[in-house]
Every structure is written in C-alpha cells, then in structure tokens.
Amino acid sequence: MRLAGGAIAQRTKRLPQPSAHxxxxxxxxxxxxxxxxxxxxxxxxxxxxRVAGPAAAYRRAS
Known part of the structure; x- marks a missing residue:
C-alpha cells in the first residue's frame, strides 16, 4: 500500500511450495x-x- 506521503506499507506471504497454478x-x-x-x-x-482501497479504483493524479 502506498501512503499519501510516499511511504509504502507491504505484506508478504510465501506459498508452501513454488506454484504456477x-x-x-x-x-x-x-x-x-x-x-x-x-x-x-x-x-x-x-x-x-474511500481514502484507501484498491489502486484500480482511483484515477492517476496529474
């Protein structure tokens, strides 16, 4: 997640084994x-x- 000030919050999750499914x-x-x-x-x-949500829901700032 990218915050207004430019900071990024992120989470990761590893699958138990590699997958292409x-x-x-x-x-x-x-x-x-x-x-x-x-x-x-x-x-x-x-x-x-609506201050935060999926990126696809927002228009790109110009």
Missing amino acids: TEDLRTATLRLLDAMEPVIDKLNARYGH
Whole structure:
C-alpha cells in the first residue's frame, strides 16, 4: 500500500511450495487482501470514505 506521503506499507506471504497454478496464486492474493482489510477500514474511518482501497479504483493524479 502506498501512503499519501510516499511511504509504502507491504505484506508478504510465501506459498508452501513454488506454484504456477492460477488458483494457488489467486487464493494467496485474496488472503493478503483480507489481512489488509481491517487496516483499510481503520484508515477510511479515520480520514474519510474511500481514502484507501484498491489502486484500480482511483484515477492517476496529474
């Protein structure tokens, strides 16, 4: 997650073994998003609705 000041917060999760299977990668991605959801909810509660969310939901600043 990139914050307004330019700082980056990130999480990593290793799969038990290497995988090229779409389902394995999709499941791991969804678990990471679920883990970040409480943080995003707290940011939105504190600073206003939609201050944090998926990057695809926001237009690029110009």
